[in-house]
Amino acid sequence: MTTSDLRLSARDLACERGGRLVFESLEFDVAAGEALVLTGPNGSGKSSLLRQIAGLLEIGRGQIELTGGDPERALGEQAHYLGHLDALKPSMSVLETIRFWALYLGGSAAAAQAALDDMALGDLADLPVAYLSAGQRRRLALARLAAVPRPLWLLDEPTVALDQASVGRLRAFMAAHLAGGGIIVAATHLDLGLGTAKSLRLGAEEMA
Amino acid sequence: MTTSDLRLSARDLACERGGRLVFESLEFDVAAGEALVLTGPNGSGKSSLLRQIAGLLEIGRGQIELTGGDPERALGEQAHYLGHLDALKPSMSVLETIRFWALYLGGSAAAAQAALDDMALGDLADLPVAYLSAGQRRRLALARLAAVPRPLWLLDEPTVALDQASVGRLRAFMAAHLAGGGIIVAATHLDLGLGTAKSLRLGAEEMA
Amino acid sequence: MSRAFLALLLRDLRLAARLGGGGGMAVFFFLVVIAIVPLGVGPDRPLLASLAPGMLWVALLLAALLTLDRLFQADYEDGSLDLLSTGPLPLELVAVAKALAHWIVTGLPLVVSAPLLGVLLNLPSAAALPLTLAMLIGTPALSFLGSVGAALTVGIRRGGLLASLLVLPFYIPVLIFGVGAAAAASGGFEGEAGRQAFLLLGAVTLASFAVGPLAAAAALRANLR
Amino acid sequence: MSRAFLALLLRDLRLAARLGGGGGMAVFFFLVVIAIVPLGVGPDRPLLASLAPGMLWVALLLAALLTLDRLFQADYEDGSLDLLSTGPLPLELVAVAKALAHWIVTGLPLVVSAPLLGVLLNLPSAAALPLTLAMLIGTPALSFLGSVGAALTVGIRRGGLLASLLVLPFYIPVLIFGVGAAAAASGGFEGEAGRQAFLLLGAVTLASFAVGPLAAAAALRANLR
Amino acid sequence: MAGMSSLSAAQRFHAYANPARFMALSSRLVAPLGMLSALVIAAGLWFALVASPPDYQQGETVRIMYVHVPSAWLAMFGYSVMAVASAVALIFRHPLADVAAKSAAPIGAAFTFLALVTGSLWGRPMWGTWWEWGDARLVSMLILLFLYLGYMALWATIEEPVRAARAAAVLALVGSINLPVIRYSVDWWNTLHQPASVFRMDGPTIASSMLLPLGLMALGFTVLFVTLLLVRMRAEIMRRRVRNLRLARAASGAGA
Ligand code: HEM
Ligand SMILES: Nc1ncnc2c1ncn2[C@@H]1O[C@H](COP(=O)(O)OP(=O)(O)OP(=O)(O)O)[C@@H](O)[C@H]1O
Numbered sequence A, B: 001m002t003t004s005d006l007r008l009s010a011r012d013l014a015c016e017r018g019g020r021l022v023f024e025s026l027e028f029d030v031a032a033g034e035a036l037v038l039t040g041p042n043g044s045g046k047s048s049l050l051r052q053i054a055g056l057l058e059i060g061r062g063q064i065e066l067t068g069g070d071p072e073r074a075l076g077e078q079a080h081y082l083g084h085l086d087a088l089k090p091s092m093s094v095l096e097t098i099r100f101w102a103l104y105l106g107g108s109a110a111a112a113q114a115a116l117d118d119m120a121l122g123d124l125a126d127l128p129v130a131y132l133s134a135g136q137r138r139r140l141a142l143a144r145l146a147a148v149p150r151p152l153w154l155l156d157e158p159t160v161a162l163d164q165a166s167v168g169r170l171r172a173f174m175a176a177h178l179a180g181g182g183i184i185v186a187a188t189h190l191d192l193g194l195g196t197a198k199s200l201r202l203g204a205e206e207m208a
Numbered sequence C, D: 001m002s003r004a005f006l007a008l009l010l011r012d013l014r015l016a017a018r019l020g021g022g023g024g025m026a027v028f029f030f031l032v033v034i035a036i037v038p039l040g041v042g043p044d045r046p047l048l049a050s051l052a053p054g055m056l057w058v059a060l061l062l063a064a065l066l067t068l069d070r071l072f073q074a075d076y077e078d079g080s081l082d083l084l085s086t087g088p089l090p091l092e093l094v095a096v097a098k099a100l101a102h103w104i105v106t107g108l109p110l111v112v113s114a115p116l117l118g119v120l121l122n123l124p125s126a127a128a129l130p131l132t133l134a135m136l137i138g139t140p141a142l143s144f145l146g147s148v149g150a151a152l153t154v155g156i157r158r159g160g161l162l163a164s165l166l167v168l169p170f171y172i173p174v175l176i177f178g179v180g181a182a183a184a185a186s187g188g189f190e191g192e193a194g195r196q197a198f199l200l201l202g203a204v205t206l207a208s209f210a211v212g213p214l215a216a217a218a219a220l221r222a223n224l225r
Numbered sequence E: 001m002a003g004m005s006s007l008s009a010a011q012r013f014h015a016y017a018n019p020a021r022f023m024a025l026s027s028r029l030v031a032p033l034g035m036l037s038a039l040v041i042a043a044g045l046w047f048a049l050v051a052s053p054p055d056y057q058q059g060e061t062v063r064i065m066y067v068h069v070p071s072a073w074l075a076m077f078g079y080s081v082m083a084v085a086s087a088v089a090l091i092f093r094h095p096l097a098d099v100a101a102k103s104a105a106p107i108g109a110a111f112t113f114l115a116l117v118t119g120s121l122w123g124r125p126m127w128g129t130w131w132e133w134g135d136a137r138l139v140s141m142l143i144l145l146f147l148y149l150g151y152m153a154l155w156a157t158i159e160e161p162v163r164a165a166r167a168a169a170v171l172a173l174v175g176s177i178n179l180p181v182i183r184y185s186v187d188w189w190n191t192l193h194q195p196a197s198v199f200r201m202d203g204p205t206i207a208s209s210m211l212l213p214l215g216l217m218a219l220g221f222t223v224l225f226v227t228l229l230l231v232r233m234r235a236e237i238m239r240r241r242v243r244n245l246r247l248a249r250a251a252s253g254a255g256a
């Protein structure tokens, strides 16, 4: 995670979904400590691009490469993917959930507890996930990123459902990740407050 | 819908979820043409309040009343509820979906088509819902409000996943509804651009 | 209101046809159960013939159970049920529309395939017609009673198993009268006993029409709030 | 990696226990299915005894089927599967963990309760041990083969029918050899036939261990992309 | 403190006045009732096992009857209690009714199980088999057990008490309609397939020497049922209070 020669790059990337071409000839380069913000109208392919980077969607043409990372692990294993779905089980408690993900993704139980506190969920630790509000769920999903360190964060509209205090917390959290030499690729319709971020606008030509 | 003596009011309202008191002694009054914006930190009960109004959640104590509406129909039947779940079936096409809801909720097939155009979904009419992006799904959910006129709109974070053009469209749409004598109750963490709206802050005392 | 009913019924039929979840799977399961009976009992033809109506009914019941959990669960999970309950259609009629769609999609194909599968079990041809008739009368009760179980377990993930548990005791009268009707009518004595069994079976089905939607709607209300 | 495997296994067991999809429910379901057979085919005791192994196997299969279809589906629908595939555990081992959890939760309790329930069906006591043994050998195959079907159906919206029908044919060899093994060993001729049936059953199960996880992982990969 | 105030509010909200009165009353009743049932059952057992003659036909096995018959009665009584309490819970929303219904189920199920087991034990010597599918009463008893188990399973799987209570009440009521239907249908089915049962349920006319222990045992079992019901209801109310306290505490600092 402190490898400072980390670099995520895409060359001549294309994406096809349901028989339709979503984007093509996409190129970008993000170095350690940098963030890339994806913007663009609905359906322009932001979520699709994030899934491609995470290895969760076929790459039509071109390639995505992470250099300077762990050569033994696939790109997806070095990345945290935060999508629209939050991968939470209603019947598990908040603590059980984050514990499970920490252990499964290769972290420790102690880190799991700390991650809950980072997201101000410590008080809710024993509640079943079914009892959480939309924003509390989102915070629990975000706590995964704190529990297990991974150099690359792929965030799909991370601020959705968060209240102002939580958005502030998320910003500080992202800034710390970048300062530690991590990379963030985030899709958003709003300002994420990543001042220095590169930005990539998808599907602009389609806009009315 | 043009009844201008429409009024939604709550008296001494309490909400309990999973054995915990979420809020109590809540009071509000919204008249025809007015909007009420619910704000507050995550877990303060915004979504719960909307579900109570729609009749989808037990009212712990107190009451909610819609005066000046159709006395023959329950409150929930005079309201559109737009929640976090979008009630879409992946295997139905966009047009089939909105047609079904229009007919089911008491509108017409012609209105359904017009509603699609209102939400700039006309081009996607024949796509299966499974192929839609997050924002496109949200727009399809919103198209229900355009397809069937109902005086009361209950919107839970309606701008989530919408791109800027769509947010603009939604604002105009809400303004038109208010101008026509409708009522809107909306929960949000962002500015909805409803300039003249009343606002109700939930759970403020709990905030750190 | 009747337009809303029709719209819902058609939507459910369409979804079932697209997803292929219902009828095909039920019929296939039916076939498998029937196919293994000779394996257990041995190939004795008269014995198989005497078993056939009972086994066909049991297999039918099990096949109907397999599809129950999709009745309301999918609509609950994606939020459709919330909206369905704010429409002009009372929840009772929503339950009727869904049970009806369930019957058309699973019950009807099972009834149609039963006499064909009966051949595998050496079902006497004289018994095929009464059996099919009994099934035609009895299967709607399976859907309507089943809707109660499905409504009770809505919102429970993997509620399918629980739903079938809750529902099975209620299926037993259908089973008993159904087997009785088929046996009585095919066993030769066309008269009193056969007619009576059919009447009882019809009465159970009618009762399920009355009780099923009411109970299902009450259960949905409990689970939606 | 083995820690991740354990974590996943424990999570699935815990979820099953909480949701009530656990062993108790499977056994209860088993009991109810067993109870309706005599109601369908009549109370003739020798006949029931001859049906018993077959019906016990069918009940087992049904319980497995009812719980299998959500083996991966639930994790797919809430996005967990995406994350599971980005962990250090290869998808093959994810499939093993899930199939194992499924067997512990449904297969094992059913095997344990089968001889007890056999009493209800008048299962000859000489047949109880061979049947239980056959089930112990055969049920893991139901979970491991089932995981392939579950993986194939994951997330497929339109090809649903084809995919769900794929599960059942996989089960038929287990069923045939399972019933055969129990019947052969209890029927008295302890020798060649019984041994052979058990060997075949064991072979099917071993094959399912080898093929199941590989095929399930391949299907998951195809469906996740 | 936010925590304290929301806790007391939650308690007010629950209108615990009624359950509180129940708790006070029942705490005084449980011990005497328990003692009474023990005494009556002991007396019944003494008459049943020692002071009554063996049956001239059935021999010593007749003594099973003194457990079997009251168990069977209470099995059905338990379901009636459950159904009535469920109706009260659904219609009047009385807070104690669903507690009563929930608490009655396992007790009724236990008596059902006891009736089944003692019946089987009795059936072995009398009848040569543990179980007979051809008999209406046996089958309907088994179905009653299924109804109980299903009801309990439903309670166990729905996390939220209010929701679980309503759903379970609907099930109990529908089940109560089903019960006579089942009995009637099985009778009918029975006469078709197996005209004469091996043994007659109404049995020989009962001698007074047997009537006394039977009556005592029935009374003792009934008092036992009531005692257990009270104990379970108290436990259930306590459990709910603890749950609310735990949840309230979890929520107290939960804020933003
Ligand atoms: C598993 C087996 C059995 C079950 C489930 C069972 C069930 C029942 C039930 C439900 C009742 C109460 C009937 C009523 O009050 O309406 C009952 C009563 C009775 N049973 Fe059984 N029974 C079983 C076996 C037997 C056997 C083997 C015998 C004796 C040969 C027996 C003798 C009686 C007698 C004498 C009564 C009292 C009848 C009366 O006067 O009300 N039962 N049993
Ligand atoms: N299904 C449920 N069962 C029990 N408790 C719940 C349930 N859903 C929400 N809660 C609890 O009720 C409270 C209010 O939740 P609600 O969803 O109304 O909050 P909200 O204001 O909409 O929050 P957000 O901004 O995160 O959407 C929260 O404390 C939450 O934990």
Ligand SMILES: Nc1ncnc2c1ncn2[C@@H]1O[C@H](COP(=O)(O)OP(=O)(O)OP(=O)(O)O)[C@@H](O)[C@H]1O
Pocket: A017, A018, A019, A022, A040, A041, A042, A043, A044, A045, A046, A047, A048, A049, B130, B131, B132, B133, B134, B135, B136, B161, B163
């Ligand atoms: N599962 C799918 N199958 C086929 N096509 C899809 C699928 N999901 C999305 N698409 C299509 O791919 C395109 C890009 O979708 P994507 O979700 O990446 O957009 P997005 O930029 O994230 O939009 P939004 O701002 O609405 O989230 C859209 O045109 C959409 O219709």
Ligand SMILES: [Mg+2]
Pocket: A046, A047, A048, A156, A187, B133, B134, B135
């Ligand atoms: Mg997106």
Ligand SMILES: [Mg+2]
Pocket: A133, A134, A135, B046, B047, B048, B156, B187
């Ligand atoms: Mg909310």
